Amino acid sequence: MNRRTVLKQLAVMTGGMVLVPSCDFSRNDILSAYDQLKVTQGEVNILAKLCETIIPSGEAIKGADDLHIKDFVLVMMNDCYSKDDQMAFTKGLKNFNTFTRSVSGKSFEDMDKDESKELVLKVLNKDIDTSKFENNEEYTMEDINSFVNRTKQLTVQGFMASEYIMTGIMPYQLVPGGFSGKVKIKEGEKVNVNG
Amino acid sequence: MANLNIDSRKERTFDAIVIGSGMSGGWAAKEFTEKGLKTLVLERGREVKHLQDYPTTNLQPYELEHRGKVKQKIREDNPVVARCYAFREDTQHFFVKDQEHPYVQEEPFDWIRGYQTGGKSLLWARQVQRWSDYDFEGPDRDGFVVDWPIRYKDLAPWYSHVEKFVGVSGNKDGLDNLPDGEFLPPMELTAVEQYFKNHIAEKYDDRSIIIGRCAHITGNFEYYAKQGRGGCQHRNLCQRGCPFGGYFSSNSSTLPWAEKTGNLTMRHHSVVESIIYDEKKGKATGVRVIDANTKEAVEYYAKVIFVNASALNTNLILLNSTSDRFPEGLGNDNGLLGKYVAFHNYRARISGEYDGLLEYRTEGRRPNGGYIPRFRNVRRQETDFLRGYAAGFSGFRKIHTDHSGVGEELKNQLLNPEYGPWRVGSHMMGETIPKESNYVNLDPEQKDEWGIPLLNVSVKYDDNDEAMIKDYLEQLTEMFESAGFTNISVRDDHRVPGLDIHEMGGVRMGKEPETSLLNKWNQLHACPNVYVTDGACMTSTSTQNPSLTYMAFAARSANHAVDELKKMNL
Numbered sequence: 001m002n003r004r005t006v007l008k009q010l011a012v013m014t015g016g017m018v019l020v021p022s023c024d025f026s027r028n029d030i031l032s033a034y035d036q037l038k039v040t041q042g043e044v045n046i047l048a049k050l051c052e053t054i055i056p057s058g059e060a061i062k063g064a065d066d067l068h069i070k071d072f073v074l075v076m077m078n079d080c081y082s083k084d085d086q087m088a089f090t091k092g093l094k095n096f097n098t099f100t101r102s103v104s105g106k107s108f109e110d111m112d113k114d115e116s117k118e119l120v121l122k123v124l125n126k127d128i129d130t131s132k133f134e135n136n137e138e139y140t141m142e143d144i145n146s147f148v149n150r151t152k153q154l155t156v157q158g159f160m161a162s163e164y165i166m167t168g169i170m171p172y173q174l175v176p177g178g179f180s181g182k183v184k185i186k187e188g189e190k191v192n193v194n195g
Numbered sequence: 196m197a198n199l200n201i202d203s204r205k206e207r208t209f210d211a212i213v214i215g216s217g218m219s220g221g222w223a224a225k226e227f228t229e230k231g232l233k234t235l236v237l238e239r240g241r242e243v244k245h246l247q248d249y250p251t252t253n254l255q256p257y258e259l260e261h262r263g264k265v266k267q268k269i270r271e272d273n274p275v276v277a278r279c280y281a282f283r284e285d286t287q288h289f290f291v292k293d294q295e296h297p298y299v300q301e302e303p304f305d306w307i308r309g310y311q312t313g314g315k316s317l318l319w320a321r322q323v324q325r326w327s328d329y330d331f332e333g334p335d336r337d338g339f340v341v342d343w344p345i346r347y348k349d350l351a352p353w354y355s356h357v358e359k360f361v362g363v364s365g366n367k368d369g370l371d372n373l374p375d376g377e378f379l380p381p382m383e384l385t386a387v388e389q390y391f392k393n394h395i396a397e398k399y400d401d402r403s404i405i406i407g408r409c410a411h412i413t414g415n416f417e418y419y420a421k422q423g424r425g426g427c428q429h430r431n432l433c434q435r436g437c438p439f440g441g442y443f444s445s446n447s448s449t450l451p452w453a454e455k456t457g458n459l460t461m462r463h464h465s466v467v468e469s470i471i472y473d474e475k476k477g478k479a480t481g482v483r484v485i486d487a488n489t490k491e492a493v494e495y496y497a498k499v500i501f502v503n504a505s506a507l508n509t510n511l512i513l514l515n516s517t518s519d520r521f522p523e524g525l526g527n528d529n530g531l532l533g534k535y536v537a538f539h540n541y542r543a544r545i546s547g548e549y550d551g552l553l554e555y556r557t558e559g560r561r562p563n564g565g566y567i568p569r570f571r572n573v574r575r576q577e578t579d580f581l582r583g584y585a586a587g588f589s590g591f592r593k594i595h596t597d598h599s600g601v602g603e604e605l606k607n608q609l610l611n612p613e614y615g616p617w618r619v620g621s622h623m624m625g626e627t628i629p630k631e632s633n634y635v636n637l638d639p640e641q642k643d644e645w646g647i648p649l650l651n652v653s654v655k656y657d658d659n660d661e662a663m664i665k666d667y668l669e670q671l672t673e674m675f676e677s678a679g680f681t682n683i684s685v686r687d688d689h690r691v692p693g694l695d696i697h698e699m700g701g702v703r704m705g706k707e708p709e710t711s712l713l714n715k716w717n718q719l720h721a722c723p724n725v726y727v728t729d730g731a732c733m734t735s736t737s738t739q740n741p742s743l744t745y746m747a748f749a750a751r752s753a754n755h756a757v758d759e760l761k762k763m764n765l
């Protein structure tokens with residue numbers, strides 16, 4: 001059977017199908033995540049800034065702000081994590097400004113790009129002098145770690161699994177049509193994680 | 196009034212009743228309706244129509260709100276089904292949730308179910324291998340359970356019959372322990388799988404690596420177009436339901452085919468509570484059904500009844516079909532109904548890396564894997580445990596992304612991943628020995644919403660299984676090491692029985708009515724117009740993925756029943 005006939009036949013078979021419209025996570029789910037995790041608009045802004053620090057937007061390639069990654073992080077936290085994980089995450093988020101003030105003298109929201117990056121790297125590298133907030137009863141270093149690490153993990157996931165990346169940058173084919181087990185890699189060929 | 200009743204009874208009378216519309220029931224329905232029998236298929240679940248009722252089938256990964264992950268609440272509320280690898284955001288609507296259909300676990304057992312048109316045939320991994328006489332002769336040679344009443348030659352033509360219709364992609368490997376079938380073109384092994392295959396062939400004379408035989412259409416397209424099915428497009432999103440009909444499910448294949456004959460009546464939301472036995476006639480006359488929604492009871496009648504509710508539910512229905520003649524369940528004169536339940540041991544896996552062939556990669560996706568046919572104790576007993584294991588084997592290029600840091604650096608790393616070594620892995624599929632102490636029965640008190648007793652499951656591993664796990668890990672480690680694989684790691688995940696989704700037995704076949712429930716045609720010895728042709732009939736389990744064998748039994752028995760009806764024997 002030639003390619004034309006195959007395509008015609010497939011068109012017949014899928015023709016009657018109800019195509020589900022492309023659904024980005026709906027506004028309602030985002031609002032319900034705000035609601036259930038009890039985060040304020042101010043806290044959402046802090047989260048957005050953290051996401052943008054992790055994957056900054058740029059001229060050539062979009063980043064966290066452009067792709068609304070903060071919404072993805074919140075929906076995932078709200079729907080797919082245990083109560084304990086959620087608690088640590090929100091505690092870290094709610095106290096993040098206080099935390100950065102006690103270790104570097106500045107609220108996270110007031111930091112410029114370089115300052116926020118340096119701070120986040122320090123947390124990720126476990127390079128924080130915890131004696132500076134030892135006596136507080138609101139949060140622990142574990143809460144901060146949990147918030148930053150989880151946000152990083154979900155930001156990376158949200159970025160890589162975004163429509164933007166999966167269509168334009170590293171295209172995913174819903175219908176690959178075939179499989180080859182042994183293909184020679186060409187000089188300078190770009191690796192596609194969705195290939 | 197009297198007339199109305201007669202009319203109504205007439206409307207509820209068929210030539211054949213098939214309980215369950217899944218993999219095996221679909222086959223019984225196809226054969227019956229093709230042979231002109233007015234056939235009623237009773238399905239407890241909702242209707243899932245091919246194409247129309249696959250709501251996620253065309254979604255892009257980024258259109259799944261949680262990128263495939265099931266919500267925490269659903270996972271916490273349904274821990275059993277949540278352990279199944281195929282239970283994902285895009286497939287969850289085809290699985291039974293623990294909470295909807297409770298059962299009792301005297302011993303921990305993960306019972307994975309699909310209650311809808313097509314049953315679990317929508318969800319399966321589509322691996323299909325034939326049994327050989329090394330498998331059928333196992334119990335007799337090794338002196339466990341009873342002898343199978345059939346041999347390979349009895350089933351071989353029915354394997355062919357089924358394979359042709361469902362479409363099986365595979366390679367003619369010429370192995371006597373895994374007979375070749377009616378194959379469409381095989382899928383490709385990856386470079387590292389091919390390397391391992393060659394290496395093992397050189398090093399061992401009793402072992403081989405082959406490409407999986409899977410129920411996907413890879414050729415003979417005109418033939419399958421008659422079923423409205425097209426070729427496999429390698430989406431590897433099968434469990435959503437395939438918009439091309441590229442893999443076999445009852446929904447895409449046998450049921451629409453049966454419907455076209457005009458002889459099929461399908462009733463959904465129809466929970467079969469029991470089979471009705473008429474003592475005067477000395478046979479079953481019909482089934483009692485509870486409407487899943489209204490809870491009303493209705494009876495349907497037929498000359499022949501096929502029980503294809505999936506292995507454990509078939510046990511449940513028979514156990515619940517009591518009468519003065521059969522107080523312990525239909526056909527259960529010897530008290531063995533529900534006993535000798537067995538499964539496949541999937542506990543162990545091994546993984547490693549290969550640093551060669553680095554100039555190659557793969558392209559596209561493959562809804563299939565490599566396969567290692569059983570090599571232990573095939574021709575003679577050679578180890579200190581009974582029987583053996585088959586195994587999956589797959590190898591793909593690892594893609595390495597540096598996730599360290601943040602900012603522009605991280606972004607740049609994410610956009611520029613590199614090929615790592617080949618990543619290879621294997622999992623075992625071990626034969627377990629059916630035992631009287633592994634059983635299902637009815638809970639004496641608890642009932643479900645429809646007034647049917649809950650099934651109690653009591654199935655455990657034994658020392659033979661433990662010894663087999665040890666041997667699998669030793670042998671595969673040796674094979675991996677000899678092939679130059681590195682970073683080898685082995686794991687026993689201690690999963691409980693059931694998660695293999697290959698539960699079998701309880702209504703076993705055999706030669707003698709004293710020691711078995713079914714004869715060589717899958718008829719209850721004591722009630723021959725009732726046939727069981729799903730996993731419940733299995734005398735032993737061997738190591739093959741079992742559904743092809745269930746389908747072959749269903750087709751063979753349906754044709755037997757048609758002949759017996761003609762001869763007025765039923």
Ligand SMILES: Cc1cc2nc3c(=O)[nH]c(=O)nc-3n(C[C@H](O)[C@H](O)[C@H](O)COP(=O)(O)OP(=O)(O)OC[C@H]3O[C@@H](n4cnc5c(N)ncnc54)[C@H](O)[C@@H]3O)c2cc1C
Pocket residue numbers: 214215216217218219220221237238239240279281307309310311312313314315316318319320321322323465466467468503504505506508512696697729730740741742743745
């Ligand atoms: C993720 C996954 C992967 C798998 N991979 C493979 C594989 O690679 N190879 C393989 O061979 N097998 C595989 N299997 C197993 C395979 O799906 C089953 O062996 C097969 O579907 C069994 O067929 P069946 O007809 O006995 O049961 P099912 O297909 O489960 O159908 C039974 C039907 O009966 C209905 N039913 C139950 N009780 C009643 C009642 N009281 N009244 C009315 N209707 C009832 C159910 O709703 C269901 O629709 C896999 C299964 C899963 C879930």
